[in-house]
Amino acid sequence: MAFVEAHDLVKEYPAKNAAGAVRVVDKVSLSIARGETLGLVGESGSGKSTVARMMLRLIEPTSGSVHFDGVDVLGAGRAGMHALRRRMQIVFQDPYSALNPRMRVRQILLEPCAIHGAPEGVDPQKRVRGLLREVGLDESALERYPHEFSGGQRQRINIARALMLRPEFLILDEPVSALDVSVGAQVVNLLRDLQKNYGLTYLFISHSMPLVRYLCDRVAVMQKGRLVEIGDALEVCDCPREAYTQQLIAATPEMPV
Ligand SMILES: Nc1ncnc2c1ncn2[C@@H]1O[C@H](COP(=O)(O)OP(=O)(O)O)[C@@H](O)[C@H]1O
Numbered sequence: 001m002a003f004v005e006a007h008d009l010v011k012e013y014p015a016k017n018a019a020g021a022v023r024v025v026d027k028v029s030l031s032i033a034r035g036e037t038l039g040l041v042g043e044s045g046s047g048k049s050t051v052a053r054m055m056l057r058l059i060e061p062t063s064g065s066v067h068f069d070g071v072d073v074l075g076a077g078r079a080g081m082h083a084l085r086r087r088m089q090i091v092f093q094d095p096y097s098a099l100n101p102r103m104r105v106r107q108i109l110l111e112p113c114a115i116h117g118a119p120e121g122v123d124p125q126k127r128v129r130g131l132l133r134e135v136g137l138d139e140s141a142l143e144r145y146p147h148e149f150s151g152g153q154r155q156r157i158n159i160a161r162a163l164m165l166r167p168e169f170l171i172l173d174e175p176v177s178a179l180d181v182s183v184g185a186q187v188v189n190l191l192r193d194l195q196k197n198y199g200l201t202y203l204f205i206s207h208s209m210p211l212v213r214y215l216c217d218r219v220a221v222m223q224k225g226r227l228v229e230i231g232d233a234l235e236v237c238d239c240p241r242e243a244y245t246q247q248l249i250a251a252t253p254e255m256p257v
């Protein structure tokens with residue numbers, strides 16, 4: 001079994017104006033090897049974030065299964081889930097709403113340790129300072145509030161927070177879509193470096209094919225809740241099989257990384 005494996009994930013919501021249900025994710029299966037980056041692309045509304053949230057059990061799937069390092073995520077009880085939470089983290093698209101505006105950066109970064117306890121042998125204050133440096137910010141940031149930072153800096157803070165508990169698997173849900181292209185490119189390169197240094201496994205959600213081609217080992221393409229193509233990132237981006245994938249490629253401009 002792969003390090004991260006989702007099998008036949010389905011999510012249905014009650015239909016708004018009629019009886020029955022709307023299926024927003026339809027039997028999606030994905031597997032990610034340890035240390036690998038899998039891209040997940042598709043137009044807005046295709047179900048990418050829903051898949052991501054189901055994989056972390058932030059929303060309950062209607063059916064399907066998720067395994068993380070051999071552990072049945074959807075079958076885990078309270079204690080099991082608590083143990084899994086620290087190993088799997090997510091960074092969201094919007095770096096503004098993700099940070100509590102009333103908390104200083106120090107408190108924001110310490111919060112995961114306050115909730116889950118610090119990783120064994122880790123001094124949280126020391127780790128906060130070290131991580132801040134690693135994401136390209138200096139210590140003066142610790143006593144400041146989120147509104148004092150640019151979008152790119154806030155996303156760096158989000159990334160540092162996601163790394164506090166030494167997770168092994170990170171879901172990056174359009175982490176640079178809200179940023180200017182050049183700022184986003186720097187954040188992407190930071191993510192690449194962090195992966196190399198820590199052997200992280202990534203699910204990288206994006207609607208930019210060039211970005212996915214640059215960062216990912218493999219890519220999965222979603223359309224209207226379904227997986228329509230999956231394969232080696234260079235192959236899918238350079239020789240897409242599906243007309244839908246070709247449209248996605250045509251729709252995104254070159255990336256200046
Ligand atoms: N809580 C919800 N209730 C009903 N429909 C939802 C809910 N959350 C998401 N959806 C619908 O599911 C579809 C997929 O959404 P999402 O996973 O956010 O797509 P993406 O991340 O690819 O843009 C969309 O049509 C969205 O409107």
Ligand SMILES: [Mg+2]
Nearest residue numbers: 048049050173
């Ligand atoms: Mg989304």
